[in-house]
Amino acid sequence: MILAVDVGNTHTVLGLFEGDRLGGHWRISTDVSLTADELRVKIGGLLQLEDLSWGDVRGVIVSSVVPQLTFAYEAMAADSTGEKPRIVGPGLKTGMRIHYDNPHEVGADRIVNGIAAFKSYGGPVVVVDFGTATTIDVVAEDGSYLGGAIAPGVETSAEALFSRAARLSEVDLEAPDRVIGTNTRSSVQAGLLLGEAAMVDGLVSRVHDELGVKATVVATGGLARQMSALCETIEHVDPDLTLRGLMLIWELNE
16 A cells, blocks of 8 residues: 655645555644654554554555654654655655746645646646645646746635734634624634635636636635635535545656
8 A cells, every 4th residue: 555645834644545446544743743653653653543553554655844854754764664655745756747947936735736637637726725825736738837926825814813903812713604794703704715616716717818828727725615605716625636636646757
């Protein structure tokens, strides 16, 4: 089995692949203080939930936007499997041309998402990833990565708002029925969730204008299901997009 790991700023998503079939998969909090040994024990416990052990894992592929943990996962994988893991970045083939001023600036997860989206939906395709940041990534008809936009995620915006506005109390992130809130709670919810949805729809519409053609739009990330229901431009929700993209890169480098 191959263990795919997507290390994000807030959450880390892990999935076990046997061939192209995704078996056990988990979402855990990202903790930059964890050592390689601690990661080995933590993930070993998750494997046990599937009646598996590290002995069933023959390789690990990692996409990470947290440099401190990239090295920890690299050491953990080498110790646990006896094989050096594949880290998405320079030196690893992705099969995707990147039209970015500096290709090394693009987050690994954004490229992985683009690869999986193009494989599943063709091009042009737009990926909206609802995470710590809300990212919008555009893949052309020929499968090349064109670039995109980065904005604060819903939870990030909420944290900033509550920390800076003394009179506002934290609210649960549930979408209200109306934009015009009649109390502080519903007003904040409207601004955070309906505002985020409007931003996404606006950016996607501008992407279509710049491309000169309507692209397929797919959402992924921890809040994808919740936010997609509020967006008018999103056509597909694919929560396992990043994990499948990692497996595609693994197979390309076999």
